[in-house]
Amino acid sequence: MELYLLLLFMILAAIVAVEINDLLSSVIAVGAVGLGLCLTFLILKAPDLAITQLVVEILSLIILIRATIKKDLPLVRDGRWLFNTLSTLLFIGFFLIFAWFALKELPEFGRPIMRISKEYIEKGLQKTGATNLVSAIILDFRGYDTLGEATVLFTAVMGVLAVIRMIGRINGK
């Protein structure tokens, strides 16, 4: 029940974030969506994800408010709203129809447990010695995936620093 209330709240906040005119209010609405997602993770019993979602949400809000809100972003609000609305509704309808057919075929959530994850759950503690099973999976069984994520983050940081520092030097001359 709380889950559906939270989902409804998140959808409403997302609509507000898209439709409102003020940029600061829009950023705050995006923050509301993120914090609702954090509570949803808590209700679904995933505290690791909830902690990460909370701190990343706060950091991204600070970056959005502090570093990009002052820029003049042009708002495109030309005509053809009838065409835009109709095509949006059409594609939402398509998506819902296909999602209905696809979701009917899926097995029930979390059941049956797949073969590999069953082994993780049963032997994770004795094989790695870590009591936090999520940590054991992402850093030991699935170390390759974490290495890939770390590479993605490294590339992103290097890209931002390279692009921004180049402009800064040209301005400094």
Next chain:
Amino acid sequence: MENKKEPGMTLIVKTITRLTVGLILLYGIYIVLHGHLTPGGGFAGGVIIALSFVHLMLAFGRETALKKLSQTKASILESLGALMFLSVALLGFLGGFFFFNFFAQKGTPFDLFSAGIIPLCNIAICLKVGAGLFAIFVALILFKNLKKKE
């Protein structure tokens, strides 16, 4: 008490920040070191550590925070974290394959020093994520100020 030259926010914010910023940093370190025992881990702890420096920068202005951790140092720390993670992974070849948990004894569960390579990986990821996000924040702030001077 009109002192427009002093950067940062008001006296109230500065006093509260002086009290809380150390606690936030300690909490981040706790989350990282206990990543293999309790919920959390390298990523979340690294972001909390970065948030403590961002907090310092918001309250006291740019110079105070950059004196604690400059952008060059943050970049170096980030690369160090990436190298540490990769070398822990490569050390697994001692036992036979990539990412092998090469400690012979895993230690007792619920101990701080247990679980082999997982705490080392957590510390590496914490360095990477925390320093990387702080570097991005600093870069965006510096870029904005440079554009304003134009």
